[in-house]
Amino acid sequence: MDVKASDGVAHPSEHDPDERGHFGRYGGRFVPEALIAALDELSVFYQKARADPDFLDELDRLQRDYTGRPSPLTDVPKLGEHAGGARILLKREDLNHTGSHKINNVLGQALLTKRMGKKRVIAETGAGQHGVATATACALLGLECVVYMGEVDTERQALNVARMRLLGATVIPVKTGSRTLKDAINEALRDWVTNVDETHYLLGTVAGPHPFPAMVRDFHRVIGMEARAQVLERVGRLPDAVAACVGGGSNAIGIFHAFIDDPGVRLVGFEPGGDGVETGRHGATLSEGSPGALHGAMSYLLQDEDGQTAESHSISAGLDYPGVGPEHALLKDLGRAEYTPVTDAEAMEAFALLCRTEGIIPAIESAHAIAGALRLGRELGPDAVILVNLSGRGDKDVDTAARWFGMIEGESAAEASGTAIAESDLSRGPTQDEPSPAGADTGAVQR
Amino acid sequence: MSAVEDLFAGTRAEGRAALVGYLPAGYPSVDGSVELLSAMVEGGCDLLEIGVPYSDPVMDGPTIQAAADTALRAGFRLRDVFTVVERVAAAGGRAMVMTYYNPVLRYGVDAFARDFASAGGLGLITPDLIPDEADEWLAASDAHGLDRTFLVAPSSSEERIESTARASRGFLYATSTMGVTGARDAVASAAPELVERCRRHTALAIGVGLGVRSAAQAAEVASFADGVIVGSAFVTAAERAGARGVRDLAAELAAGARGGATVGA
Numbered sequence: 001m002d003v004k005a006s007d008g009v010a011h012p013s014e015h016d017p018d019e020r021g022h023f024g025r026y027g028g029r030f031v032p033e034a035l036i037a038a039l040d041e042l043s044v045f046y047q048k049a050r051a052d053p054d055f056l057d058e059l060d061r062l063q064r065d066y067t068g069r070p071s072p073l074t075d076v077p078k079l080g081e082h083a084g085g086a087r088i089l090l091k092r093e094d095l096n097h098t099g100s101h102k103i104n105n106v107l108g109q110a111l112l113t114k115r116m117g118k119k120r121v122i123a124e125t126g127a128g129q130h131g132v133a134t135a136t137a138c139a140l141l142g143l144e145c146v147v148y149m150g151e152v153d154t155e156r157q158a159l160n161v162a163r164m165r166l167l168g169a170t171v172i173p174v175k176t177g178s179r180t181l182k183d184a185i186n187e188a189l190r191d192w193v194t195n196v197d198e199t200h201y202l203l204g205t206v207a208g209p210h211p212f213p214a215m216v217r218d219f220h221r222v223i224g225m226e227a228r229a230q231v232l233e234r235v236g237r238l239p240d241a242v243a244a245c246v247g248g249g250s251n252a253i254g255i256f257h258a259f260i261d262d263p264g265v266r267l268v269g270f271e272p273g274g275d276g277v278e279t280g281r282h283g284a285t286l287s288e289g290s291p292g293a294l295h296g297a298m299s300y301l302l303q304d305e306d307g308q309t310a311e312s313h314s315i316s317a318g319l320d321y322p323g324v325g326p327e328h329a330l331l332k333d334l335g336r337a338e339y340t341p342v343t344d345a346e347a348m349e350a351f352a353l354l355c356r357t358e359g360i361i362p363a364i365e366s367a368h369a370i371a372g373a374l375r376l377g378r379e380l381g382p383d384a385v386i387l388v389n390l391s392g393r394g395d396k397d398v399d400t401a402a403r404w405f406g407m408i409e410g411e412s413a414a415e416a417s418g419t420a421i422a423e424s425d426l427s428r429g430p431t432q433d434e435p436s437p438a439g440a441d442t443g444a445v446q447r
Numbered sequence: 448m449s450a451v452e453d454l455f456a457g458t459r460a461e462g463r464a465a466l467v468g469y470l471p472a473g474y475p476s477v478d479g480s481v482e483l484l485s486a487m488v489e490g491g492c493d494l495l496e497i498g499v500p501y502s503d504p505v506m507d508g509p510t511i512q513a514a515a516d517t518a519l520r521a522g523f524r525l526r527d528v529f530t531v532v533e534r535v536a537a538a539g540g541r542a543m544v545m546t547y548y549n550p551v552l553r554y555g556v557d558a559f560a561r562d563f564a565s566a567g568g569l570g571l572i573t574p575d576l577i578p579d580e581a582d583e584w585l586a587a588s589d590a591h592g593l594d595r596t597f598l599v600a601p602s603s604s605e606e607r608i609e610s611t612a613r614a615s616r617g618f619l620y621a622t623s624t625m626g627v628t629g630a631r632d633a634v635a636s637a638a639p640e641l642v643e644r645c646r647r648h649t650a651l652a653i654g655v656g657l658g659v660r661s662a663a664q665a666a667e668v669a670s671f672a673d674g675v676i677v678g679s680a681f682v683t684a685a686e687r688a689g690a691r692g693v694r695d696l697a698a699e700l701a702a703g704a705r706g707g708a709t710v711g712a
């Protein structure tokens with residue numbers, strides 16, 4: 001495979017926004033004037049760096065020797081048996097150093113930070129994966145690192161808080177608003193406005209003001225470029241569908257992008273359905289939201305009648321966000337990608353299934369994509385080839401999952417907050433396997 | 448000349464700076480905010496900057512965030528801002544509204560401009576909307592005869608100061624420091640320089656905000672700017688001593704804005 005990690009950066013996409021960062025009516029810059037100079041500076045440095053062989057070589061070297069790219073493609077036939085017999089291929093971003101796709105973007109931006117001569121990096125994080133990746137790159141490159149994280153998330157992703165601190169980062173729990181990712185971004189933006197001269201805001205997803213959505217995407221395009229070549233080599237044809245979870249949208253855009261001009265390939269993003277969209281407790285921004293401006297860009301968002309941002313809900317901290325990147329908003333409006341919710345219960349069922357059938361513990365975020373692939377397989381049938389972005393690994397989620405499944409000592413499944421893995425569920429073969437209605441809690445004890 | 452330009456022409460003619468006082472609508476309740484804003488006018492605020500409480504106020508520090516939160520929790524609805532403007536205007540106050548862009552977008556930019564103008568509002572101050580993205584608002588403000596204040600910052604380039612001033616009408620808002628709202632002990636040294644840079648590009652009145660809380664600071668700002676903008680300090684005064692608190696603070700700051708004749712503080 002001759003894909004280089006820097007290819008997505010070196011070769012401009014055919015689907016770039018206009019020069020002011022607009023993807024159709026979305027994107028742009030809805031930020032205080034005080035940040036415009038820093039955003040302009042970032043755009044200039046990024047454009048220079050992507051044409052500079054030294055920058056590209058350095059990124060390639062780190063992505064190979066430090067991240068461990070290219071990430072493998074794994075056939076998961078036993079999981080496929082639960083997906084109508086479809087062939088499922090996992091793009092293993094979970095095997096990257098630090099445990100998720102987030103490192104791709106972080107290394108790129110950290111190298112840019114050095115070039116801009118800035119010494120301090122701030123970041124927001126939800127699941128903690130972006131925070132851990134940022135803390136890691138800052139340790140490697142000798143940068144000061146401050147990570148904002150909603151207080152709710154510091155509790156449910158405590159392992160990652162400890163990891164960041166071990167790596168030398170300062171983690172600041174954010175106690176305002178819903179105390180999750182949205183509020184962590186607010187605090188990071190306030191810090192940036194105040195300290196912009198010496199600070200780079202290393203944004204962790206394809207949202208925010210221009211140039212972040214396009215630049216972060218470019219750093220992640222390697223995922224789809226590698227996967228496209230790997231699937232062609234392995235299967236001899238393109239996949240029928242590509243599945244990814246969508247929080248802010250970085251892992252999804254990273255894998256989708258290489259297939260945008262392949263009209264036969266369905267691109268499907270799975271959003272956090274929380275307790276079910278009908279309950280109002282979810283984070284399915286594209287499926288259920290409407291256009292508006294949040295965190296620096298025009299895109300879809302969850303909002304009330306007055307334009308106040310609604311609180312999102314998801315078992316997955318990394319998807320628990322009422323906004324989404326602007327390029328996804330455009331892909332949705334164009335009908336080039338589809339977005340659909342997966343409930344907490346459905347994601348956790350897929351989580352358990354991947355653990356037991358293939359020996360892979362996914363991040364709960366990525367479990368939403370697995371659940372989506374199960375649905376797609378049942379819909380498309382046994383001849384289908386489905387590529388899934390396994391965006392991260394589940395070490396950080398072990399506590400949440402153990403509680404959900406009632407595996408904590410002294411807590412019975414009934415007392416536990418979630419569903420139990422019923423034995424019948426585990427022994428259930430493909431022949432017994434009924435297509436699962438969207439959001440249904442098949443075979444598991446209802447909460 | 449627009450309504451706000453007229454106001455600044457008046458204060459300039461008197462050889463003083465205008466005092467611009469900020470308070471969120473609906474804080475601590477809709478009626479309560481009308482009372483507070485009216486007291487601010489009585490105390491000497493020349494212009495009111497009525498804030499629209501918003502869930503994600505990224506330009507605001509803790510004081511104003513908390514006040515906006517209080518208003519939202521008390522049930523503030525966007526349409527209440529028109530009620531507040533109408534009642535304050537009826538009591539003789541001159542009112543602009545400071546709002547993040549999304550509530551306006553959601554209401555409909557033209558509809559918001561229309562309803563705001565008919566309530567007697569003079570214009571909008573838009574902290575997260577730059578002229579580059581403001582086509583709809585530029586058209587709506589023209590159509591409904593509203594002023595529009597965009598912000599410039601110490602980090603703004605000459606070109607951006609020029610284009611931002613050109614898009615503004617009423618007055619131009621110079622943020623004195625890099626940062627969010629919140630009272631500070633000292634007026635940043637960047638402020639006079641920024642105002643001077645602005646003057647090279649525009650004849651518009653220039654208001655300076657972010658951090659002012661005392662008569663001495665108001666006098667200092669008045670020595671180089673046309674408007675002294677005060678926010679967090681009014682919120683704190685309202686918290687501590689209600690209408691009397693904001694009236695007294697307005698009187699003190701107004702004295703400062705008059706050139707510091709009575710500044711002993």
Ligand SMILES: Cc1ncc(COP(=O)(O)O)c(C=O)c1O
Pocket residue numbers: 100101126127128129130204205206245246247248249250251252317318319363365366391392393
């Ligand atoms: C493993 C993993 N996948 C997905 C996400 C969601 O982010 P995005 O939608 O930007 O890929 C996160 C965010 O924390 C994550 O940690």
